[in-house]
Amino acid sequence: MDFDDSGSDLAFRQEVGSWLDEALRDVPDQEELSQSDREHWSRVWQDRLCAGNWAGLSWPVAHGGRGMDALAQAIFNEEAAVRGAPYPLNGVGMMLAGPTIIAHGTDEQQARHLPGILRGTEYWCQGFSEPGSGSDLASLRTAATRVDGGWRINGAKIWTSNAHNASRCLLLARTDPDAPKHRGITYFLAPMDGFTVRPLEMINGDTEFNEMFLDDVFVPDADVLGGVGNGWTVALTTLAFERGSMALNLWVWARQAVDRVVDLAVARGLADDSAFVDTVGALQCDAEAVRIGSMRMLGESRAGGVPGPETSALKSLWAGVVQNANRLAVQLDEAGGVLLDGDGAAARMRRYLRARAHTIEGGTEEVQKSILAERVLSLPRSR
Amino acid sequence: MDFDDSGSDLAFRQEVGSWLDEALRDVPDQEELSQSDREHWSRVWQDRLCAGNWAGLSWPVAHGGRGMDALAQAIFNEEAAVRGAPYPLNGVGMMLAGPTIIAHGTDEQQARHLPGILRGTEYWCQGFSEPGSGSDLASLRTAATRVDGGWRINGAKIWTSNAHNASRCLLLARTDPDAPKHRGITYFLAPMDGFTVRPLEMINGDTEFNEMFLDDVFVPDADVLGGVGNGWTVALTTLAFERGSMALNLWVWARQAVDRVVDLAVARGLADDSAFVDTVGALQCDAEAVRIGSMRMLGESRAGGVPGPETSALKSLWAGVVQNANRLAVQLDEAGGVLLDGDGAAARMRRYLRARAHTIEGGTEEVQKSILAERVLSLPRSR
């Protein structure tokens, strides 16, 4: 077992680093920006990724990508995260839509969508979750009714990142209400004309998610991906890509969260308090375990394995360390964190509040533990 | 709300204290004794309680008791615990059998058993739990079959404190296998001739519990308590007395556990470490909360209320603080606690190991949380 970059990996890492250093030269620290400014830089950043030919880094060459593997993508994401690069505004397009269309799309669908994603002209969002179906995704109720030449869709979606910028949606809808819940679902590459998008304000004031209301929205047959009634299988592909891409740079955020709380304590003269030292010891263990676990997961994937249920352990560890580090930073603040006009206090509180979502989004903490119980420990299903 | 002893309570506390100081004069510190020596002193202590007319402290005068209330019993138990008095060897007789027989027994049964308990000549044990029915008590399978003049009983019981000293057993057995599980149970005041008693060695080396095997044991009709098929109702009475008596001095053990870990840290020069100080702060909060919660529970009972499900919160807090304090004491030990011939190390490890049972005995931690969820939060049954 070896944790080093190979020679070629190292060369690639250096290439990526040089490009990032140059491309990020005029990009301000995102943590200090308003949400609209962050969104502006996300768009700029997406354009630069596309122009720099990074958007399809791990897509096959035949589809316009660079044909590199998940490790290369991980190296790119790590190096970008370490430098505090903006989130690219079409992450859903690059990381979920493109790979899913490559895996399940027709030639026509691939030709229609992939170039626009690589060029950065076609933005995507993911319409899976619904107000009534959170952890229980397959209970979704958005209904697609057969009409001439396509489907008429009614329902509501929620937690849609970037819906207000997207023109296309990875949409799950129920096309057969009488089939078992996993069988009656179809996956659409839906145009978003006719979607009503409403921003959801988060508790930290950001509006990174949206609700979407579909009221007799027409989607043509040509936009069915993977066949009518096969939506659940196709969705599992997307979810696997989502988990995979999540693991690529989660650890960077964990490390940065620990860095920040340590820096704050040093600045406040609290870093020699042994209770604090012990806490940092525990946070460090967890944050490093996320990093190493991510490397091992990537290694297994690259060796041809499928990321196992241990991914859930990483997610759970990551959420815990980020939540705990960010809470501690708020509590170490001069006024217990509650005077938001204090030096850096608003940003610390924003991060603490944002982190509360980490045990909810991308599979709740409860779901992760269920997965570990069922698939690692072979305990019976508890839900 | 007033947390003080009333004048008469205070006078009683002083009376109790004087008696205890005298009666304990020749009793050694129990923590340092071998189990057989502890059992010896438990027997001696039981005799002294009986001789001093304390055995029926809260029994009605009509039944030979002193007719005092739960608070008086609490005062007695507290004062005894604070002084490290031995456990009386017939606690089951005094605290469970007597009160249950008073509540549900016939005149004949009361006349037959109560005097022996008060005199300390009739020792009792409690035959409720079975190997297959732990938390799910009502699933018990020990079977009583109708025979001439009584019942023939077959089955096994477990976790029976003091079975090796007892001559009588509060025995639950299934008399109607076809009835719903709570309906087919009968409660017996069983003579223990014919019971096979086997000690269970605990992980700390003590043998305070036993297994009992019943192989065609005959119990006469005269020993049915509360009527055939009414066993579950009678058992609930016993369990309520058990919970009530448990709460009387639990808090003393919690405080003593915190005392011990603080004393050890002081002796080792570790008491100024801020991580330790913070931990003690948290332990102190929980230990005091057990004490105050016990007082409030007693107050409510005395005011005519029934101890509510909040008792489960006390049990849970208590188990947690004792386990955490005892684990910390072991870990603060010079060799991480693992050299048992070190100064005081064996006693510390014995207490740590004994405390592991606190989240199992008297209703597991999982059962306590279920009770809180169902009865305090009105959540649906989860088991």
Added chain:
Amino acid sequence: MRATFTPEQREIADAVTSLAAGESSSARDALSDPWRAPGCDGPLLRDFGLLGVPESAGGIGSSLIDLLVAVEALGRRLVPSRFPAHAAAVQLLCGDDARTDPLPGEVLDGRRVLTPAVDVPGTPGWADRVSPDPLVRTLVPYAAQADGVAVLGPAGVWIADPAGSTARQSFDPSVPLADLTLSPPERVVPAGAGARRATLVVAAELCGVAQGAIDLAAEQARTRQQFGRVIGSFQGVAFPLAEAVTARKAAWDLTLYAAWAVDNGRPDAEIQVHAAKAAAGRAAVFAAERCIQVHGGMGITMEADPHLFLRRAFVLDARSGRGSWHRRRTGELRIQARRTVPA
């Protein structure tokens, strides 16, 4: 009866609960609009001002627990009233047993609304421990909405008109916070147990906040369905809420006992107050975090209510000595007490 609420205390709880239930202003209003006095503000200040005030300070023999019962009921519903702050200010002023002159009548009957100032910028504990007094205070609630400030300093307590006031951006906009600069006081009175009394008012509100968050979480757990069942039937959801119940009960019991210990001049009053404030802050933050979690995605939106409990919990945990400081003081005092015991 020992260790039970008196009938009067139950009546106080019922009366305040009714007032709170009938209140149309909520903590949410202040998210979009400047703080305004809720309808119950006047009745609370007018009718409940003598709760917890010792006779020596002009009271009628009401115990501190009477007051805490009222404040806890307000905390449950996050009522954005000045009453808890005013009551804490009054408590701050009447901690000296030897006090002989009553507090001004206009304070006791709520015509003159006070607010307490007990936290010094950059220090985690009470202002009476910072000497020399820098004459600045922080985390002062409702400063612009009060008619005067009850100040704690190393020399004692006094009522002040602040020389300067700077509104700060409060994490809970329904509790406006300010920094104050003060002139040296002309006359102070001994603080006695003032800081302890005032701090228990905050602890009581925290216990209420914890209970409110638990109630909201339980309601969600009883109604939200996933996998064909209400989520409260999953122990993975139910058990953490049971832990919140346990933590909140511990905090409330500690708070009640500490109030009794302070009122009765018990030797353990100091450690009990620290334990109560530490436990109450922890219980409230934990309950609010769990309330968010139980609400799933909705829990992290502004439109759901869990974050309102989190905001109040943090603001109160920070005030009147931070929770972490109270916890450490609890540990220090416990260890100190054992050092003096023969081994």
Added chain:
Amino acid sequence: MRATFTPEQREIADAVTSLAAGESSSARDALSDPWRAPGCDGPLLRDFGLLGVPESAGGIGSSLIDLLVAVEALGRRLVPSRFPAHAAAVQLLCGDDARTDPLPGEVLDGRRVLTPAVDVPGTPGWADRVSPDPLVRTLVPYAAQADGVAVLGPAGVWIADPAGSTARQSFDPSVPLADLTLSPPERVVPAGAGARRATLVVAAELCGVAQGAIDLAAEQARTRQQFGRVIGSFQGVAFPLAEAVTARKAAWDLTLYAAWAVDNGRPDAEIQVHAAKAAAGRAAVFAAERCIQVHGGMGITMEADPHLFLRRAFVLDARSGRGSWHRRRTGELRIQARRTVPA
């Protein structure tokens, strides 16, 4: 392939797992009888002695991870073999990169069994930090059953025949422990990364113990019925076991990475070793405690096996620097690293 086990490492794990599975002696035997070498003791010492030994010390280029994989497999079944202690002793001796002379052949082929001595009575960390050297060591495993002791001191490492040995009462009788007194060494060699290497052997065994406890708990959760269902179907039982899985995976990943970092002379090797030992001890104790809890009443009896895991977990957590010390060192080094970073 990056960050995956090599085929050889998988083979080592399989081979040791087979040996352990075929072993008839168990940790339980030592509860009633004096420790005796299990049947696999000889084959392990003879056939696996070169695992993890650098070429500079007479090895054949096996990585430290190769050794840890073997030790982890033994830990899972609590095999009462001297092999992990001997291997830790060997690792203690071969931490100096500049070493030129190989270790004695009889040590490498297991004819001469060593045991490591790295803990000083009354101090929580490694013996190289205690100067002047008191020449006493504690928590030495299998001292009476070994042919020599590999000692760590502030001056370096050496092989000793102890001047005196006192058997101590071990919480885990399958790991006999002793205190040793030593004569001043005639010749020491630089310790280099010896303490780190030896400590990772202990961490690996702890990871195995954690996994064994989890496996036993899961088996109980899959079979024990209550309320008409197997108890593992209750999230209240299942979720804490999932937490144990997460903690154990974190510990094992940290241990593997630390071994790689040490083998490759990485600048972060020191903090990684402390993090691994701290996490492994915590994971093992937590898993063993949960294993007891899942077993209910039976879990607190001698006749069930959970306590055997608890005993081993505590003994290993205490050895080669206590878990609490490693955790604090992790924090100290992390903070120190940030102090030197431009803010």
